[in-house]
Amino acid sequence: MSILLDSSTMVIVQGITGREGGFHTEQMQSMGTKVVGGTSPGKGGTTHLGVPVFDTAADAVRATGANASGIFVPAPFAADAIMEAAAAGITLIVCITEGIPIQDMIRVKEFLRGYPQARLVGANCPGLITPGQAKIGIIPQRITSPGAVGLVSRSGTLTYEVASALSAAGLGQSTIVGIGGDPVLGLTFRDVVELFVQDPGTTNLVLIGEIGGSDEEHAAELLARGSRLKAVAFISGRTAPEGKRMGHAGAIISGNRGTAKSKEEAFRKAGVAVAETTDDIVGMLR
Amino acid sequence: MSILLDSSTMVIVQGITGREGGFHTEQMQSMGTKVVGGTSPGKGGTTHLGVPVFDTAADAVRATGANASGIFVPAPFAADAIMEAAAAGITLIVCITEGIPIQDMIRVKEFLRGYPQARLVGANCPGLITPGQAKIGIIPQRITSPGAVGLVSRSGTLTYEVASALSAAGLGQSTIVGIGGDPVLGLTFRDVVELFVQDPGTTNLVLIGEIGGSDEEHAAELLARGSRLKAVAFISGRTAPEGKRMGHAGAIISGNRGTAKSKEEAFRKAGVAVAETTDDIVGMLR
Amino acid sequence: MKLLEYQAKEVLASLGIAIPPGVVARNPAEAAAAFARLGPVAVKAQVPVGGRGKAGGIKLASSEAEARRAAEQIIGMDIKGFKVPLVYCEAALDIAREIYLGFTVDRDARANILMLSAKGGMEIEQVAEESPAAIARLYPNPWRGPLDFELTQLVFDAGLGDLSRPLVSLIKKLYRAIPDYDALTAEINPLVVTKRGEVIAGDAKLEIDDNAMWRHKDLEEKYGAVIEGDPYEVEAKKRGLTYVSLDGDIGIIGNGAGLCMGTLDLVQRAGGRPANFCDIGGGAKAEVVENALAVILMNPKVKGVLINVFGGITRGDEVAKGVVTARDNLKMTLPLVVRMSGTREEEGREILKRNGIEPGVSGWEAAKKIVELTRAGVT
């Protein structure tokens, strides 16, 4: 079992004719992901990588019935592509693009309130993979293996690192979700944890957090209510110095939240084991 | 019985300390309307016409439990006042103000989609009155009398004219609603007709329409489905010359709709009698 | 306020939209100078109404003499009640395609609508009727404005996908006329694609919401005085009245647009022909009635006046006194019928009678009376 994505998910790739989009579409296809089409304005009617290309996401959805999209377009166009996907009826939107202006994403978040069925993963994230079934994004398939560990992470490379270690230790994964590290993003830690809690195919949970924001604390609150999942958390950045901030506005709203300490304490309180290094995670899961 | 408004409705007046707002508040009070407060930024904490004044509509609603508001503020501030009332939880908003820019009203209409409980009457309308019980707006009480005729109109003075004639003939009114003549407004003809159809206290219906738009046609469609109400319609402007329009955009979207002829035909098709002059209405109702 | 073509184009240019080179000419000499500067030009009458082409208001000039002659013929001509104050001399475009692009208010949808069609040019209304699917439509959210993906879809839906980038960019610029200038209509027809691939506004229509002019005093100052329409309408506007000239001989005054329109209907039904629509709004103060009467009496065709007032808040006796005062101040001698109803209507009628003014009981009676009196006047 899995969350969000499985072998039946019908995926389009926005920006399929681009270098990144094309490369990762091939990777996605090579593990069996059902890529049913792609978009590239002006190239509608052509075929790329064996699938039809459309001018717009709405055209693609109408023609293919796609319900998921991977977005690989440059940052200046990515926010628009997310909104386009939602308006076209896509319910799982995965935006890999890095460097989207924060104000664009704030507007996107507000826009998405009008499309409650649409779930956004990212932006600036590696995407998600359900090993053995499908992936949307750039998580390398070969470091993953099917199983029952749910993995959710704010960091790309740390995700790979932990997934590798889990796979090497014979601990397969139900789904791996890289939610991204941007300040304003789609699915939160808590959202993903909630999905894993409801997934009968997931028995263990690994949470890779980072300093900043309160997402980890919110996820911990949810787990503190009791869950059948055996969980291990890791927070990176515990020794990072406070940013060279200016102005008081940030301090006024964040107070003492967002430090590695507050996150680790929240997890411990929730009965979640906290790993000191990623190397420790596998041992603590068994 | 009545629609929208009765003696239990708790009304605030936005702009109560202004000349118009004050004058009509007194008129509203003199017929027994439950005016529970008013707003005027900076005058919060004072009392005017025997009711408390608040700085904002939210403050007024919190303190008084008001569920309706009459807006008597100048045009540059009126759109904001409507949104303020909706955000404060007011469910019946009556905006008398004339001359609100159309783009302001288009934004207001979109804003109100987020507040589906809020019903807006107007702007640029005489408001509504449930004779013998309460009024919000400027329809003179003395030309009305309680009864069972529902009256909905796009025109102010024609409403007065018809109400007077009805009252003089002993035909009292359940509620009189002046929806206003602006191109972009709140409740439509059809919305109000729908309420009258559902009101057991209303047995007859008078509709005073005007050339332009398709609201009358839409109301006729509703009545064409069959209704227990005996209805008479009048359309003013049948001899008015076509506006000196420029550009094609208006013609492209309106086509042949909006003429007096199309409206009268729609009503006749729906089984609604069409009066040639307002003088004929009373006779046709009996 | 309906801007003239050259004014609308100036606004479009300020929004970043390409327009052809052009020069305003107030007299034949200026038109000749424009030719000298621009070469072959279209000499176009500047009036805030459509149909000037059919009315002979556009002439092509391929020499200085032709430009001069065209201006001579066009300046001062009357197009649908507007005296042409000046012409706009514009360089001819090397047209490859003509597109229709327009924003306007769709009052049924209570929203702005954006329309785009590959079949631009004069016949767009016919296109709308015969093949409505040829016009792609979008209702932009008024807070967000049209989004890129929405515009991209629109452009492809209109079959203009090959121009997707320039059109999306141009439409976003044109849209700014709505929030920035309270435009009710912002239309470019034709939007010209030249043989070199440039996208240029061939014509432009811009109507600014009169209710929002307080936000655009700059536009009013810059352009307000140029447009010369019907002289009575101009005068009425100065006096703050809602007035429209019609071509009959019975002056009409009413309070409220509905009542006023209803009065026109009644007069017409009684066999008369209204000379105007004039709404004096709520109440009926002597000063406002006097202003309205004054404008109506400027028109020599007017043979009599019907005033139809409903006294809602205002009392009938006060209205009557106001009308009498206004008539006396203006020394009006033409037939005058006043119909009023509402509070104290009897007292009001009494005052009118005492002052030799015919009072009407119902609108229909009053309409018949004024028609009768004006006919009598003719005989």
Place this chain on the structure above:
Amino acid sequence: MKLLEYQAKEVLASLGIAIPPGVVARNPAEAAAAFARLGPVAVKAQVPVGGRGKAGGIKLASSEAEARRAAEQIIGMDIKGFKVPLVYCEAALDIAREIYLGFTVDRDARANILMLSAKGGMEIEQVAEESPAAIARLYPNPWRGPLDFELTQLVFDAGLGDLSRPLVSLIKKLYRAIPDYDALTAEINPLVVTKRGEVIAGDAKLEIDDNAMWRHKDLEEKYGAVIEGDPYEVEAKKRGLTYVSLDGDIGIIGNGAGLCMGTLDLVQRAGGRPANFCDIGGGAKAEVVENALAVILMNPKVKGVLINVFGGITRGDEVAKGVVTARDNLKMTLPLVVRMSGTREEEGREILKRNGIEPGVSGWEAAKKIVELTRAGVT
């Protein structure tokens, strides 16, 4: 990009917000001239960090000599790693009240937040902690911006109702910094009400989203070069690296922010002190590694470097070759530990060993190794 105070104030002024008269001075003579023009001034260090007052970066000058001396003392001083490039000489205000006003991004709410408090000035963070209710808050809808009634409520909630009109108007102007300039923070503290009742920005902080600088090339051109921060950070920025200077002696390179931060944690845990944070992003091309190493080696405190790379798409052997090439090109002799995992990690380690670079199997082992090697270097 964090603007300096005078830059932020220039932007605020362009949005229509009142600022005190002020002059930028790049040297003591210019400060003296500023005094001559403005009279008594505050001479303020221009650095993109808070706390300059406590660091001695603000001095009042009531004579030309004092202004000159203040500039002498302040220009060139180091405030939290920033060398003060210039001072801003600003006329003193006749302060009646100090208000706090700020927009920023609330990442938990994924929205912009607007905060307003009657208790402005230096101690606002204390106010936030001790009496949070003294700070009124609003999350404006990002498409609509803050609406008038929302701002009116905010102003009354903050107990500033007597200033409702000027504050609502000012806040709307300040808000424009968000959509127009991609501001992440736009703060005025104190917002000064003078004894004459004017509302003026006493200080100003403006941070523009680096990810949106392509939309604001004008700002970057105008202000980008003025701010002189940590020299390694400046150099790293030129080379397109995500780099933050720290005060230890072990250089760190990682791909991905999470992995990089995790590496800092490991080094610290192993008893070492990182000299920097440097994220080279996905892949690990020789050129990027070389740029990162070059910047790190500029710092004379650095005694060794740890590279921690996970090869996701990139293969381990390619990463190894890239690292070897970079080291050779830079003729680096300091201890270098490279830990890599992912595809073809064994082949990669083999290449490293062959070239005399210490390969690490796990991050933790690698961290201990570089700490050991750099300590050995000291002995």
